Amino acid sequence: MENQQTFDVIIIGGSYAGLSAALALGRSLRKVLVIDNGNPCNAQAPESHNFITQDGETPFAIREKAKAQVNTYATVHFLEDTVTDAAVAGNSFTVTTKTKGSLSAKKLLFATGIIDTIPNIEGFAECWGKSILHCPYCHGYEVAGKKLGVIGNGDMGFEMAKTICHWAGELTLFTNGTSTLSNEEVLLLNSHNIKVVENEICAIEHNNGFATQLTFSDTEPEYIHALFTQLPFVQQCSIPEKMGCEFTEHGFIQISKTMETSIPGVYAAGDCLTLFRSVANAVAAGNKAGATINKQFIAEAFALEKVKA
Incomplete structure (x- = not known):
């Protein structure tokens, strides 16, 4: 990176959404x-799917x-670092990192993703992203039947049991404790040959992260090939909240149609915005964010020219 401390845009997060925005x-x-610290949320996944031209490639x-x-574009620079703070500074923003110190940008884009909250079940963490999966569109085909x-x-x-049903040769919904489903919901699942098991899961046995069976405290183990779930999460970066960005009721950064947060000049893209977590969706969001940020620069330039005239 050149000895340049002021940028049009600083992108915090250099995975799919951040790189796509940087390209645009x-x-x-x-x-x-x-700016990226090399900690993507899908680091453990062995393959990525459902992204055209890259299907089956590693993340x-x-x-x-x-x-x-x-990196072939001369105006784009990379910094391997962790952002520790960001603040409004007049008509621009100041970004502070662990090693580089203070940097300035006219606009910010957060492409920082989320951190899944792993439950305290033995073997779960080792299987997450390999055989415990969040997205059937990304991984359902590989475990079909x-x-x-x-x-x-x-x-x-x-809802997830209904979604997974047609991929599965045999499907069980494990509620990991007393079911809160209604009787009607259980009957509907059963009518589609989906069992509901309420026993508390003690452990997930596996081979190098690939599940083999679930064990319970009071019943026999159940063989399983793969599991799907949605985990609670926290934002990987707390800075948008510290800056005063608004969030949705589900904990995602709130944005407008132009990918702008509630703070003018601050944008967001990728997994920090939505439950629909896929490489393809993150790339699309980053591309849109990059284009809308550029459009805003154009709008501001022409508004200034109009005032001068």
């Missing part, structure tokens, strides 16, 4: 800095290829 902005001749390989392509399970309860468990 680099091609728009904007001076961009991408790491997709990111590295994307970064190499973005197998004995599958859903870990969930209430509305989430019911």
Whole structure:
């Protein structure tokens, strides 16, 4: 990176959404800095799917290829660092990192993702992203026709069991404790050959992260090939909240149609915005954010010219 401390845009987060935004902005001749600490939420996933031209590639390989392509644009710079603070500074923003210190940008884009809250079940963490999965569109095809399970309860468990049903050869909904489903919901699941098991899960046995069976305290183990679930999460970066960005009731950063947060000049893209977590969706969100940020620069330039005239 050049000895340049002021940028048109600083992008915090250099995975799919951040790199996609950087590409759009680099091609728009904007001076961009991408700051990333190398901690993507899908680091453990062995493959990525449902992203055209890259289906079956590793997440790491997709990111590295994307970064190499973005790096060919002279106005885009990269910094391996962790952002510790960001603040409004007049008509711009100040960003502070652990090692580089203070940097300035006219606009900010948060592409920082989320952190899944792993339950205290033995073997769960090792299987997460490998055989305990969050997205059937990303991973359902690879386990189709197998004995599958859903870990969930209430509305989430019911809806996910319905979603997974046609991928599974055999499907069980594990509520991991007393079911909160209605009798009608249980009967409907049963009518589609979906069992509901209420026993508390003690452990998930596995081979290098690939599940083999679930064990319970008071019943026999159940063989399983893969599991699907949705986990509670926290935002990977707390800075948008500290800056005063508004959030949705589900804990995602609130944005407008132009990807702008409640703070003018601060934008967001990727998994920090939505439950629909996929590489393809993150790339699309980053592309849109980059384009709308560039459009805002154009609008501001022409508004200034109008005032001068």
